[in-house]
Amino acid sequence: MKDYSYELSSSANSADLDVVESKNEGAPGGGFGDGMSGMPGGRSGNSSDDDSKLEGDITISGINAYAYISGVQNETFTIKDGEYFDEDSNDKAMISYEFAELNYLKVGSKFKIKNIYTEKEIELEVIGIYDTSEERSNANAIYMNIETAAKFLGSDDYKDGKYNVSNVNYYMNNSDKAEEFVEKVNADFKELSENKMKMAIDTSEYDAMSGSIESVGSFATTILVIVIVAAIIIVTLIVTINVKDRRYEMGVLLSLGAHKRNIIGQIATELLIVGTLGFVLASISGTFLAKAMGQGILESQITASTQQSERNFGRPGAQVGGSSKSGGMPSMPSMSDTGGQNMKQRITASRNQDIKLDINATPIDFLLLFVTGYLVIILALILPSVNVLRYQPKEILAGKE
Amino acid sequence: MSTLKVEDVSYSYVNASGEQQVLKNVSAEFKEGKMYAIVGESGSRKTTFLSLISALDKMQEGDIKYNRKSLRKIGGSEFRLKYVNIVFQSYNLIKYMTAKENVEVAIDFDNRKVDANTYLKQVGLSEEEGGRLIGKLSGGQQQRVAIARAIASNSPIIVADEPTGNLDEDTEEKIIELFKDLAHKDKKIVIIVTHSKKVAEHADKILRLRRGELS
Numbered sequence: 001m002k003d004y005s006y007e008l009s010s011s012a013n014s015a016d017l018d019v020v021e022s023k024n025e026g027a028p029g030g031g032f033g034d035g036m037s038g039m040p041g042g043r044s045g046n047s048s049d050d051d052s053k054l055e056g057d058i059t060i061s062g063i064n065a066y067a068y069i070s071g072v073q074n075e076t077f078t079i080k081d082g083e084y085f086d087e088d089s090n091d092k093a094m095i096s097y098e099f100a101e102l103n104y105l106k107v108g109s110k111f112k113i114k115n116i117y118t119e120k121e122i123e124l125e126v127i128g129i130y131d132t133s134e135e136r137s138n139a140n141a142i143y144m145n146i147e148t149a150a151k152f153l154g155s156d157d158y159k160d161g162k163y164n165v166s167n168v169n170y171y172m173n174n175s176d177k178a179e180e181f182v183e184k185v186n187a188d189f190k191e192l193s194e195n196k197m198k199m200a201i202d203t204s205e206y207d208a209m210s211g212s213i214e215s216v217g218s219f220a221t222t223i224l225v226i227v228i229v230a231a232i233i234i235v236t237l238i239v240t241i242n243v244k245d246r247r248y249e250m251g252v253l254l255s256l257g258a259h260k261r262n263i264i265g266q267i268a269t270e271l272l273i274v275g276t277l278g279f280v281l282a283s284i285s286g287t288f289l290a291k292a293m294g295q296g297i298l299e300s301q302i303t304a305s306t307q308q309s310e311r312n313f314g315r316p317g318a319q320v321g322g323s324s325k326s327g328g329m330p331s332m333p334s335m336s337d338t339g340g341q342n343m344k345q346r347i348t349a350s351r352n353q354d355i356k357l358d359i360n361a362t363p364i365d366f367l368l369l370f371v372t373g374y375l376v377i378i379l380a381l382i383l384p385s386v387n388v389l390r391y392q393p394k395e396i397l398a399g400k401e
Numbered sequence: 402m403s404t405l406k407v408e409d410v411s412y413s414y415v416n417a418s419g420e421q422q423v424l425k426n427v428s429a430e431f432k433e434g435k436m437y438a439i440v441g442e443s444g445s446r447k448t449t450f451l452s453l454i455s456a457l458d459k460m461q462e463g464d465i466k467y468n469r470k471s472l473r474k475i476g477g478s479e480f481r482l483k484y485v486n487i488v489f490q491s492y493n494l495i496k497y498m499t500a501k502e503n504v505e506v507a508i509d510f511d512n513r514k515v516d517a518n519t520y521l522k523q524v525g526l527s528e529e530e531g532g533r534l535i536g537k538l539s540g541g542q543q544q545r546v547a548i549a550r551a552i553a554s555n556s557p558i559i560v561a562d563e564p565t566g567n568l569d570e571d572t573e574e575k576i577i578e579l580f581k582d583l584a585h586k587d588k589k590i591v592i593i594v595t596h597s598k599k600v601a602e603h604a605d606k607i608l609r610l611r612r613g614e615l616s
Contacts, residue, residue, distance in 0.1 A: 252493050255457060256507055256554065257482025394457040397493050 001181065002173045005068035006165040010152035011056030012113040012122075012142075019057040020098045020139035056116040059141040062149020066094075068169070069143060071132050082107035082128030085145050092127035093148065098139040100129045113142075117154035124148070175203045175210075212301040213294065228376060235380035239267065243384045250388065251396025264385045271377050279373045286369075287361050294359045403433040403468055403557055405590055410453060410463035412446075423449050424613045426463070433557065436584040436591040438604030445610040447594040448490075448562055454592065455487045455560045456480040467558070482510060486554040488561035492547040494535045500546040501531040507554040520549040525575055540567040548576060552583065558590045559583060565600055577603050 063069055066084035071077030080097050095105060105111060105126050112121045124144070146165075150158035157163060172178050178201045185199055186192060192199065243250070250263050412424040423446050431437055441447050452458040454465060456477040465472040467484050475484070486507070494503045504517035521531040524545035535543060544567050551559050561580070565573040577600055584591040584605070593600060601607050609616050 249495050249497075252495055253506070254478070255481065255487060255489075255493065256550075257478055257480075257510055259478045259482075394452055397457075397489065397491070 002171040004064075004168065004170045006064050006146070006168040007068075008060075008062035008146050008149045008153075008163065009166050010060040010062075010149060011116055012058045012060050012152050013056040013116055014058065014111070014113040017058075017099075017103045017111060017113065020096070020102055022138070056114075057140060058113055059138055060149050060152040061141050061143045062146045063143065064146050066143070071130075071134060071137070074134070076133045076137075078131050078133075080129045080131045082126065085127050085143065085148075087145055087147075089127055089145055090148050091122075091124055093124045093142045093144040094128040094130050095126055095142050096137075096139040097129055097131040099142075100126070105129075115152050118156075122151050175206045178203060208304075209298055209301045213297055216293075216297055228372065231376045232379045235271075235376060236383050239271065239380055239384040240387065243267065243387055247391065247396055250391060251393045254391065254393035255397060260389055260391070264381070264388050267384065267388070268377070268381055271381065272374070275373055275377050276370075279370050282373075283361065283366055283369060287359075290361070291359045403588075403590065404466075405431040405454065405558055406466045406469075407431075407454060408464045408466065410460045410465065412449060412453060412458070412460055422613065424453070424460075427613070427615045428463075429608060429615055431558075431590045431592055433590050434584055434588045435605040436581055436593065436603065438601040438607045439592065439594045439610060440596070440601050440607060441610035446613050447610050450610060450615070451487075451560055451562055451592070451594050454558075455485045457487070484556055485558040485560055486551040486556040488544075488547050488551045488559070488564045490562040490566060492543045494543055494546055494550070496535045499532050499534055500526060500538060500542070500549075501528075503535065503546055504531075504550050504553045507550045511555055513555070515553070517549075517553065520553040521546070523552060523579060524549045525572065541569060541572055544568060545572070545576070548579065552579075556589075558592070561591070561593045563595055563597075564593060565595070565597055573597075573599065 061069075064087070066072060066086065069077060079094075082094070085092055085094060100106065103111065107126050107129060109126045110123055111126070112123050114121050124142070130143070146163075147158070150163040153163055170181065172181065182199045182201060250258075253263060254260070407427060407429045409426045409428055410424060411422070411426055413420050413422045415421070427450065439447050439450065449458070453460050456465075456472055459477070467475070467480070472480050481487075494500075495506065498506070500521060501517045504520050508515055508517060518528050518531055521528070526542060526545055526549065530538065530542060535546070538546065544564065548561070548564060551561070559580070564580070565576050568576060580591050580593065581603060583589045593604065595601055
């Protein structure tokens with residue numbers, strides 16, 4: 001597993017603060033884009049049936065790492081002032097630029113907002129002011145770490161480190177091992193299914209990216225075959241012309257007693273020397289080119305994937321948020337205590353941050369290059385060699401050929 | 402004593418007029434330590450005869466033997482490599498090489514480590530001339546390079562086609578002496594096809610080709 005993230009959502013009210021009016025009717029309230037994107041105004045992670053009707057004007061978005069905020073991952077989220085929060089930034093929050101302007105808040109300002117369940121006022125300090133280019137963003141979303149966000153839940157259980165999370169994402173290094181991971185988690189934490197929690201695998205982004213690269217690979221194979229055939233024809237032509245140009249020299253050598261096999265050997269040696277130099281250069285340049293091209297393809301695919309994600313943002317059913325009744329979630333093992341329903345733990349094989357293609361040619365690749373290259377040379381030598389075998393020194397020197 | 406024997410060799414070719422008999426039952430014997438001159442009028446097939454004894458062409462009938470070993474068994478390439486070297490009328494030097502490099506080609510075939518300038522000096526060419534490209538040498542100098550290459554090959558038989566055709570009198574004299582030395586001192590078989598009476602006079606034996614028959 002490469003990394004994981006978990007999110008906690010709730011909402012809050014304030015009598016002293018104004019809220020930014022929504023630009024888009026029905027705009028999503030949550031800021032995560034994954035778990036909470038479809039939930040207007042955000043909602044408590046441990047809401048009961050009665051609580052579920054409670055809704056605050058301010059969205060509380062807790063996440064274990066700033067980098068996993070969907071806007072950050074989509075690169076639509078920027079910090080205009082201050083800095084981002086981390087695990088130790090308790091009672092500190094990031095607010096939107098519009099919300100800050102409206103309420104004359106700046107970095108370092110303190111403000112109070114009310115837990116909608118307990119009516120308790122909680123004081124937060126502005127650690128950063130963010131701006132987002134997302135059209136369907138919620139300017140009333142306040143981002144903070146999990147521990148701070150847990151204070152806006154319906155119970156005081158958070159003090160014991162027990163609170164619900166709405167969405168957990170596991171990021172795998174290798175998509176092939178996703179099934180294995182899910183099986184292991186289900187086997188080790190049987191209470192997940194008892195609490196109607198669901199583990200789901202989502203390799204769509206990875207598949208989209210790898211599919212694109214694989215299609216390029218398939219195209220490259222076709223090109224390779226064409227190039228090999230073309231190379232055989234071109235090298236044959238060049239060597240044939242070269243042999244014809246050196247016919248006189250070969251006639252002289254034959255008249256001095258050179259065997260035809262020696263002359264063919266000389267041509268082959270010259271080709272092999274030039275070929276070997278070419279293969280070495282091709283190996284070096286090809287490695288750099290493959291890295292550049294592969295990364296280029298991947299980046300364009302990431303852009304396309306991001307745009308697609310943005311188009312899907314807030315689409316009903318596109319992502320499943322969830323709540324759980326109780327549980328602790330500071331770290332993955334404590335998930336055994338987590339209960340709830342409709343919780344989708346999404347395993348994503350790759351994300352658009354820190355994605356780099358590891359393109360390396362193995363010794364077998366180089367071996368294949370050299371073997372193929374030498375085969376091209378050998379095949380290209382056949383026709384010129386037949387010409388050499390036909391040469392008669394007397395006819396060449398008499399100028400009859 | 403090494404001997405080159407030509408036994409009832411016949412040669413013909415086919416053209417638009419049909420089969421043309423060029424040489425008919427030609428026999429001759431060439432011994433080491435002697436210089437032979439083959440003379441005859443133009444069209445008497447002297448060069449064809451030379452091509453056959455130097456294995457540049459294949460005879461249809463008869464045999465050529467060097468020390469009782471048949472040319473047919475030795476093979477043309479092997480025969481040219483080990484036993485015979487040819488001085489062509491048109492020199493047949495490799496033009497993109499220097500005079501020295503042309504001589505070195507023959508030395509390399511023999512895997513010997515000899516300075517090519519030794520042979521160039523024998524034919525009267527200086528080191529400076531040896532370093533020149535073939536195109537920068539006169540016809541006479543090119544002919545001398547061709548002779549130097551033939552000497553350098555260390556073959557027991559040297560066959561020359563009009564070797565003094567492009568040389569001035571002084572050089573011609575020197576080249577004749579050189580061929581005589583190759584025959585008499587180095588104990589090679591030297592066969593020269595020539596129109597030159599002067600060259601023929603220096604030969605140990607003169608063979609005349611007339612209408613494809615040797616006398």
